[in-house]
Amino acid sequence: MSKGGEGASEPVTLRDVAAAAGVSLATASKALNGQGRMTAETRKRVREVAARLGFRPNALAQSLLRRRSFTVGLLTNDTYGRFSLPLMAGITDALVDKGVSVFLCNVEDDPRLAQLHVNAMLDKRVDGIIATGKRIDRRLPVDLSNLGIPAVYAFTEPDPGAAAFVSDDEAGARLATEHFLGLGRRRIAHITGPASFSVVNLRAKACHDVQAQAGLSPFPPLMGAWSEAWGHEAVGRLFAGRGAKPDAIFCGNDMIARGVIDALRERGLSVPEDVGVIGFDNWEIIASQSRPPLTSIDMNLAALGRQAGLALLAQVDGRPVEPGVRKLPCRLVVRESCGSPRHDGETPSTRGG
Amino acid sequence: MSKGGEGASEPVTLRDVAAAAGVSLATASKALNGQGRMTAETRKRVREVAARLGFRPNALAQSLLRRRSFTVGLLTNDTYGRFSLPLMAGITDALVDKGVSVFLCNVEDDPRLAQLHVNAMLDKRVDGIIATGKRIDRRLPVDLSNLGIPAVYAFTEPDPGAAAFVSDDEAGARLATEHFLGLGRRRIAHITGPASFSVVNLRAKACHDVQAQAGLSPFPPLMGAWSEAWGHEAVGRLFAGRGAKPDAIFCGNDMIARGVIDALRERGLSVPEDVGVIGFDNWEIIASQSRPPLTSIDMNLAALGRQAGLALLAQVDGRPVEPGVRKLPCRLVVRESCGSPRHDGETPSTRGG
DNA sequence: CTGAAAGCGCTTACAG
DNA sequence: CTGAAAGCGCTTACAG
CATH class of the missing domain: 1.10.260.40 (lambda repressor-like DNA-binding domains)
Structure with missing residues (x-):
């Protein structure tokens, strides 16, 4: 030993x-x-x-015989890392236990660089490829559909006929909205990112629909930038007119939520007493350092990565994997920006599809 | 074609x-x-x-003959990603051009998981290993010194006798302090993270020394947490007493700087007119979204990763690499939180070693 | 100028 | 119950 x-x-x-x-x-x-x-x-x-x-x-010799290298390629264009790192961690965690190692390929948005990496992967006879991106509604600058090896997509737009794993942003938005309703809040605003992001529209619609079904007439969503500054500004707009004022704000990300909380404080409004706030992304460092700590929707990216990894392995092993986009549930992480739930036994949950 | x-x-x-x-x-x-x-x-x-x-x-077959797999392992325990991703991008960028691919190994702080990954790398006959961490003064939970293949360290504490690449935090602190001095600021405070981090002490000393050499008597550094909340609180302490008040604050990271700017605004002090602020890390999303946009020290992590990658290749090729810790220069990224430099031709620079 | 042979480190029918 | 042989896909002395 x-x-x-x-x-x-x-x-x-x-x-x-x-x-x-x-x-x-x-x-x-x-x-x-x-x-x-x-x-x-x-x-x-x-x-x-x-x-x-x-x-x-020697795994090299074994691979030669077995026609299986026990390696996969991981393509990403995210150098920013908010979404990539948990995703990657989930992927490698799921695969290391099966003896499969992961090649990291940083392709930026450069087709030439992407092709360089894909060629390297092909030369090294990876068993399959996982494509990851920083946006769910964009594709990587390379075509993975005719490589002769399986490819799965995680948090990025898939090629047709492939399997993809993304977060269920609509369900996430419902979770947030229902949480507010469960707390007795009735005037729920939504401050979010640019309309050019598909998730922005998906979430806005879900937030609207939940309220409409509860018999409320929702505020129109405020779409802007993913920034703290926009959150701050949007609060100004919400409270400027003489109409009804919100008692809850669902934000498109945690940065916006930070700006929202700052702006509310500057107006003498307290969170959560006067206005409840929910963020999106559950970006730990932002959410936990905000005052009060921010309740936020978590996209479960590590779990998403794990599933993508296992789905790729299944394909490599010849087990069939349904093509199409699989939406994985989000999770509400309760901190202190919404107040305590009413204890009436009704807990928020993901409903419908 | x-x-x-x-x-x-x-x-x-x-x-x-x-x-x-x-x-x-x-x-x-x-x-x-x-x-x-x-x-x-x-x-x-x-x-x-x-x-x-x-x-x-087939690279597998070639590798078997050449006794060289043109792959390397990248160990990291950073799932948070601020530092890792630029570093990783730098490493893969430097290596992909040489036909070398990088295995991503997320080892957390778990010795068992780390050993699992190291064994996988050994089995796959990687040409070498790069170790990366989230802290410059901590080691990964695994010994890389007797693997029979070269190992280099980037942004983490090396094993004795190995080559390591880290940022030159002292030079970074000097850069910041000299920038303030060049702008005519004379009362420079330093609000930073916990004293348990070696860089905290290194930077504090450098900041102190530059001021002392300029004939100033520096404020004692305020060491606390890496959080916005601490930045906020520390400003309270700085301005509480009846002593001299700072006209410049050098912060240990950009989160602290954000808290500092907020707190200054709340006290009716304007940035940069009344007080200049410099952050550390140049965390783009934080620095550029702060109001005003934050001048910050950038650790050049991508360049650091590139150098580490090339150093590893050199060792793999049998070219000798000096063991020991190599400190790579930081860079001052000027935004708007310090005001404009006096145009007297004196630019801040990295001095001495 | 070109090819037959041996071999990298392993696995797997196929004989004994 | 154990071993000799062929072969994964390539490269490199060594002959012709």
Whole structure:
């Protein structure tokens, strides 16, 4: 059980193990892989010798035979990292347990660079490719559909006929809106990002529909930028006129929510007493450092990455995977920006599809 | 020049190319690799056939022969991503051009998980390993010194005898302090993170020394948390007493700077007119969205990653690399939180070592 | 100028 | 129960 390395200049090979154990190459191989039949004693001896010598089978040689490299490529154009890192962590976590390693390919938005990486992946005979992006409604600058290996998409627009995993933003928006309703809030505004993002429209509609179904007449959504400054400005607009004022604001991301909270405070309004606020993304560092700490929708990106990784493995193993976009549920993380829920047993939940 | 894939179920092999070109395997190999001597015509023909067939040499087979896999492992324990992603991007950018691919290994702070990843890297015969962390003064939970392959460290504490690349935080702090001095500011405070971080002490000392050398008597540094809330609170302390008030605040990160700016505004002080503010990290999304946009120290992490990648390749190629910690310069990114420099030709610069 | 042979480190039918 | 042989896809001395 000596785990200490030998400082190994030349790794020990199966041949070394076979020689040391006094068996043939074939027997040594079978002993270690649990294949073939031989006395339990022979198998044990080979294994002990292998362990003693610190033998690690050369995966390159194994891959050549098995026509399977136990590697996959991970393409991303996100250098910003909010969404990528949890996603990547989820992917590698799911795969490392199956002996599969992940090549990181930073393709930016550059088709030439993307092709360079894809070619490298093809040369290295990856078993499959996972494409990840910073936007759910944009594709990477490369076509993955005719590579001869499976590809799955996570948090990015898929090629037709492929399987993709994205967050269910509508369900996330419903979660937030229903949480407000459950707390007795009835005038719910929505301050969010640019209308050019598909999720902005999806969430706005979901937020609207939940309110309409509850018999309320919703505020029109305020679409702007993903910035704190916009959140701040939008509050100004909401409270400028003489109409009804909101008692709850659902924000398109946590940065906007920060700006919203600042602006409310500047107007002498307190959160959550006067106005409840919910963010989106559950960006830990922002949400937990805001005052009060921000209740936010979490897209469960690590779980999403895990699922994408497992789906790719399934395809690699020949198990069929339904093509199409799979929407994975979001999760409401309650902090302090909405007040306490009424304890009437009615908890917010993801409903319908 | 048809780049379109064939949907290739079975990749085309050198054997296929040789057959189609009517030459032997050996000749085909040499033609494509520019080895051996043969008529220019033969070489050309083989290459054309290879291109037409969409031949891509199997890197697994090549690696087996060359004893070099053209892959490296990248270990990280940063799931948060502020520092990791630019670093990783720099590494992969530097390496993809050399045909080297990077395995992403998320090891968390878990020795078991780290060992699992290291073993996978060893099995896959990576040419070397790059270790990256979220803290410059902590090590990863695994020993990389006896693996039999080179290892370099980027933005994390190295094993003894290895080469490491880190940001020069002292020079960064000098850059900030000198920038303030160059603008005619004379009462420079420093609000920073916990004293348990080595960089906190390094930067505080550098900030102090530059002022002392300029004949000023510096404020004692305020060490707290890496949070906006702490920045806010620290301003309260700075302006509470009846002593001299600062006209410049150098902050340990951009979050603190945000809190500082908010707190100054709440006290009716304007930035940059009354007080100049400099952040650290140049976290684009925070720095550019702050009001006013925040001048900040950038650690040049992508460049750092690039250098680490190239250093690893050098070692893999047998070119010697000096062990020890190499401190790479930071860069001052001027936005609007300090006002305009006096135009006296004296620009801030990195001095000494 | 070109090709047959050996070999990288392993696995897997197929014989004994 | 164990081993010799062929082969994964390539490269590189070595002969012709």
